[in-house]
Amino acid sequence: MIQLYRITKYYEGIPALREVSFSVEKGEFVFVTGPSGAGKSTLLKILFCAEHADEGQIIIQGMNTFRLTSSSIPYLRRNMGFVFQDYKLLPHKTVFENIALALKVVGAPYGEIQRRAYQVLKKVGMDSKMHLTPPKLSGGEQQRVAVARALVNEPLVLLADEPTGNLDPQSGQDVFRLFRDINMKGTTVIVATHDWETVRKMQRRIITMERGRVTDDGRQVGKRIEKQEQRAVITKQP
Numbered sequence: 001m002i003q004l005y006r007i008t009k010y011y012e013g014i015p016a017l018r019e020v021s022f023s024v025e026k027g028e029f030v031f032v033t034g035p036s037g038a039g040k041s042t043l044l045k046i047l048f049c050a051e052h053a054d055e056g057q058i059i060i061q062g063m064n065t066f067r068l069t070s071s072s073i074p075y076l077r078r079n080m081g082f083v084f085q086d087y088k089l090l091p092h093k094t095v096f097e098n099i100a101l102a103l104k105v106v107g108a109p110y111g112e113i114q115r116r117a118y119q120v121l122k123k124v125g126m127d128s129k130m131h132l133t134p135p136k137l138s139g140g141e142q143q144r145v146a147v148a149r150a151l152v153n154e155p156l157v158l159l160a161d162e163p164t165g166n167l168d169p170q171s172g173q174d175v176f177r178l179f180r181d182i183n184m185k186g187t188t189v190i191v192a193t194h195d196w197e198t199v200r201k202m203q204r205r206i207i208t209m210e211r212g213r214v215t216d217d218g219r220q221v222g223k224r225i226e227k228q229e230q231r232a233v234i235t236k237q238p
Contacts, residue, residue, distance in 0.1 A: 001026040001157070001188055002047070007056035009042055009212075016042045017053070018212040022219075024190060026156075029183040030218070031199045032192040034209035040192035043209070044161050047190070048082050049073045061156065078106055081150030083160035087142045089134040095121065095145050096130040102149050120148045124178060140171025147178050151187075158182060160191040164198070176202060 002024040009017040017039045024030055032040050045051040046058065049065055058065045063076060089098050099117040108116070121127040124144040134142050143163060150158060160179065164172030176191075176198050183189045193199065199206060206218040 001028075001061060002190075003057075003059040005057040007043075007046065007053045007058065009039075009046065009051065009053050015212050017046075019056070020209075020212070020214050021056075022207060022214060022217045024188060027183070027186055027188055029180070029189045029202075029204040030191070031202075031204055031206045032190065032209060033194070033196065033199060033206055034215075036194075037211070038209040039212040040209055041161050042212075044082075044159050044190070044192050048080060048159055049076060078153055079156045081153065081155040081158045083143070083146050083150045083158070083163045085162040085165045087134070087146045089142060089145060089149075091134050094131050094133055095126060095137070098134070098145060099130075099149050099152050102152050106153060116152055120152045121145075123151070124148045138171070139167050140174060143167060143171065143175050144178070147175065151182065155187065157188045157190070160189070160193075162193055163191065164193065164195055173198060 004023070005021050007017055007020040008015060020039070020043065032043060034040055042051060046053050047060070049068070053066075060076065061079060065076070068076065090101070093101070096117055099121060100113050103113040103116060118127060118130070121130050124147055126141065126144050126148060129137065129141065134145065137145070143166075147163075150160075158179070163179075164175055167175065172195060176195075179189050179191060180202065206216070207214060208216040208218070
C-alpha cells in the first residue's frame with residue numbers, strides 16, 4: 001500500500017531525512033519511534049503531502065506522490081486521516097461541527113454529514129458531548145474528537161504524529177485502543193510516538209529512526225507477531 005524509496009529531505013541544507021526506505025502493507029499497524037529530531041514528524045508530513053521530499057520516490061495506493069499536481073493532493077488525502085499531537089480543533093465550534101466540517105469540505109450531502117458525524121462520535125465515545133466546544137473537554141476527550149475527525153471520511157490510511165504526547169497515561173492508552181480497533185477493521189495505521197511502554201505492550205511492527213535514518217524497519221518483528229496471531233486464531237477454531 002505504501003512504499004518509500006530512498007527519501008531524503010533537507011531544511012536549509014541540513015538533512016532531516018536520509019535515504020529512508022521501507023514499505024507498509026495494507027491493513028498493517030506500524031509504530032515509528034526514535035528520539036526528538038529523528039525525523040518522525042517530517043516523515044509523516046511527507047506521507048500526508050504536507051511536505052515534499054527532495055529526493056526519492058513515494059508510492060501510496062499505486063500513486064506516485066512526486067507526480068501529483070497540487071490539485072490532485074486533496075483527492076489522495078480523502079483516503080487518509082491525520083491525528084495531530086495538539087488536536088487542531090476549532091475552539092469556537094462544537095464537537096459535532098468540527099467533525100461535520102471535515103465532511104463539508106469534500107462535498108458530502110447534509111443528511112450524510114449528520115449520519116456519519118454522529119456515528120463516528122459514537123464510535124469514539126463522544127456522542128454525549130457533541131454539543132460542547134473543545135475548551136470544555138479534557139485533553140483525552142479532545143484527542144478522541146481529533147481521532148473521530150480523522151476517521152469520518154473512512155480513510156484507508158490513518159497517520160498519527162505523537163497523538164498521546166499531551167495526555168496522561170490512561171488517556172493515552174484509550175487513544176491507542178481506538179487505533180487498535182480501527183486497525184482491526186482494516187485501516188492501515190502508522191503512528192509516530194515516544195511512548196515506548198505502550199509500543200511494547202501492543203506488540204506491533206516498530207520502525208526505529210535516528211538522525212533521519214531508519215536503523216531498524218521492524219519487518220521481522222512484524223512477521224513474527226502476525227504468525228502468532230494466526231496461530232491464536234487457528235487454536236480458537238472448533
